[in-house]
Amino acid sequence: MILTQYYEQRGELVAEARQILDGIEGETDETKITEAEQRHDTVMAKVDDLDKKIAREERMAKSERTEEERRSRQRPNSDGGASGIDGGEAPTPEQRNSEYRSAFARFVTGAELSAEDRSVLREMEQRVQTVGTPADGGFTVPTTLMNEIVRAMADWGPMFDEDVARNFTTPSGNAMTIPTIDDTGSKPEPHAEGSEGTDDGGKDVSFAEKVLNAFAYDTEWVKWSFELDEDSIFAMEQLLGSLLGERLGRNGNRLLTVGSGNDAPNGIVTASSLGVTAAATGAIASDELITFQHSVNAAYRRSPKCRWQFADSTLAAFRKLKDGDGNYLWQMGDVRTEAPDTLLGKPYSINDDVPAIGAGNRAVIFGDHSKYFVRKVGSVRTIVARERFAPNLGILGVHRFDGELVDTAAVKHLRLAA
Secondary structure (H helix, E strand, C coil), X not given: CHHHHHHHHHHHHHHHHHHHHHHCCCCCCHXXXXXXXXXXXXXXXXXXHHHHHHHHHHHHHHHHHHHHHHHHHHCXXXXXXXXXXXXXXXXXXXXXXXXXXXHHHHHHHCCCCCHHHHHXXXXXXXXXXCCCCCXXXXXXXXXXXXXXXXXXXXXXXXXXXXXXXXXXXXXXXXXXXXXXXXXXXXXXXXXXXXCCCCCCCCCCCCEEEEEECCEEEECCCEEECHHHHHHCCCCHHHHHHHHHHHHHHHHHHXXXXXXXXXXXXXXXXXXXEEEEECCCCCCCCHHHHHHHHCCCCHHHHCCCCEEXXXXXXXXXXXXXXXXXXXCECEECCEHHHCECCEECCEEEEECCXXXXXXXXXXXXXXXXXHHEEEEEEXXXXXXXXXXXXXXXXXXXXXXXXXXXXXXXXXXEEEECCC
């Protein structure tokens, strides 16, 4: 199985990279050290490429399992019929996909759909009616297209990943107030026998609140020629989904990471509190990273969603760091058991919207990401232009969302010296 080969190759490459770094332990020749570090970075770049291949193969395997389950439901039953196919022999996946793509192409162009087209679309897609869809050009979102958009958004950055932040969807975009409280400074007092307890208001609970709004962003128009649409019946839903998802994901992840909070989401880096300030302007020492990790309360560190976030270039620097006992801070996980790579025992997410290592930058965040709320309103809306670009075609995606860190003590940042 190709995944097994990828797993084995990854393990061998990580071992090779570790051997390169171990080989320059105690080396004083700067030229040799530089050459070794360059070889190390080259090997780890191959690891990164393998990680992408593994992720793609795992997604494909999941999709194939889903497709097999769908086909199994369409296989002939004990009476000789097949579910949903008028009792006849079920078409092959290739035939069904070809029929679907042809029907979908006619759907987005606004062409008249035959009864057969509508049957194929009903079978392959679950339509979701959106509020306020324009009658002259708006269409409901096909499930295949929607899934592709959501996948592409999650691929672009971790902030739309439900395993990282707390993502949830609301049916409307009304302002949502979330009550917050910090009672960590209140301590019980000794109780004297027979007393009624102190009632001076000194330990009353003080509530605050955070507000989640619904800021709207669109992809701008994606256009293509009618000749391309007529001459090439390809997987249009995948292409459009990737384009729209990438644009929405790129913008959304940036705002949920470093958004200002002024008429925009309050990004997790922006909202985080200061943990440690590094002594240097262009480097982070291993001891500073350890101190920073422990600046976050142990209760937050025990959360299943406690993790690091930093840019890919920052990870390249961290892979070379050791603690006082000579142990590397970065440790390879086991993708076969879904054990992630870790830094100081905690998983991390690569987010290139987190500032890179540089003077005054908040280059690393760490803490309980379940305290960061990502509020999405409904699903992504797509609007197809039937006449605006005639005879050519256009499609646009719109997404409403907001983000806020409801407990600023839960996630902290490491800032480099200015």
